[in-house]
Amino acid sequence: MRRQDRKVTDIEEIKGILNSTRIIHLGMMDGDYPYVVPLHFGFEFIDKVLYIYVHGHHEGKKFDLIKANPHVFIEIDGSDEALVSGGDIPCAYSSVYSSVMGRGNASYLDTVDEKAHGLQVLMNHQTNREFTFTEAMVNSVGVVRIKVLDYTAKRRRQLEEDIIMPSLTK
Template identity: 35%
Template sequence: MRRKDREVTDFETIVQIIDECQIIRIGLADGEFPYIVPLNFAYTVTGTQIEFYVHGAMAGRKYELMNKNGKCSFEMDIPLEMDCIIEKKDVTMRYKCVMGTALITFLEGDEKQKAIDKIIMNRYEETRNFEYNHNTVKRTAVAKLTVIDLTAKVNPIAGGAD
C-alpha cells in the first residue's frame, strides 16, 4: 500500500468499516477482462476470520464464474465527502474502504437455510419478523466468501469527525 498513513490495521476497526458498508463488489475471472458484480451481503467473524455471505439466482454469468474458479477479489467502500482544500488548490475524496481476496463455497441444505435465516436476514431485517417463501430458497444460491487476505484504508474527514 503506497499511502501507509491511510492503512487501517486494527481488526476491530476493519470490522466496523465492513459493518457500515451496504454493498460488496466481487471481481471474478472471465477471460481477458474481470467481471465485477455489486451485491448485498452479510458477514460473520470468528476470531480473526471473516466470512461474507451473498445470494442470487442459480443461473447466469455471476453464478457460472463463481463456480468455475472458486476465487474472487472484493471491495466495499463508504464515500464520506469530497474535500476542496482551497489554500492548497487541491481536492481529495474522504472515504473508508476494505478490499481483499476470498475463496467461494456454495452452501446447500441446512447450512444454506441457516445462512439465510440467521445471517443474511438478521443483517437486513433484524427489527422485523419477516417471513419469506421457503420455496424461493430452493431457487436461490447462497455463497460463502472466506476471506484469505484483506486491507483497509481510510482518508478521514479533516478534524477526525467521520
C-alpha cells in the same frame, strides 16, 4: 498499501466500515477480463477470518463464473464519503472515505442449514432483523460464502484543518 497512515487493522473498526454499507463489489474472472457485480451482502468473523455471504438465482453469469473459477476479489466502500476541498489547487482535493478490499475463495452452500445461516447473516446485515426461513425459501436461491483469505482496510478521516464540502452525488 502505500499509505500506511490510513491502514485500519482494528477488527472493530473494520466491522464498522462493513456495517456502514450494504453493497459489495464482487470481482470474478470472465476469460481474459474481470467481471465485477454489485451485490447485497452479509458478513461475519469466525476465529478472526472474514466470511462474506451473497445470494442470487441458482443460474446466471456470476454463479457460472464462480463455478469455473472460485478465486474472487471483494471491494466494499464505506458510506462516509465527503469531498475535502483543495481550495484553488485541484490536485489537493480528496475525499473522506473507508474501504475494505481482499481476495478470497467463493463456494456454493449445499445444505439447507448452511444456506439458511448465510441468508440469516445477509438479512441481518441488510435489515438488522432476524428472520425465519422455510426450506422452500432457502431452496429457491443460491447462496455463496466467500472465505476472505487476506484483506486490507483503509480510511481517510476528516481532519480539523480539512475543509469538508458535501458529497457531489446526485
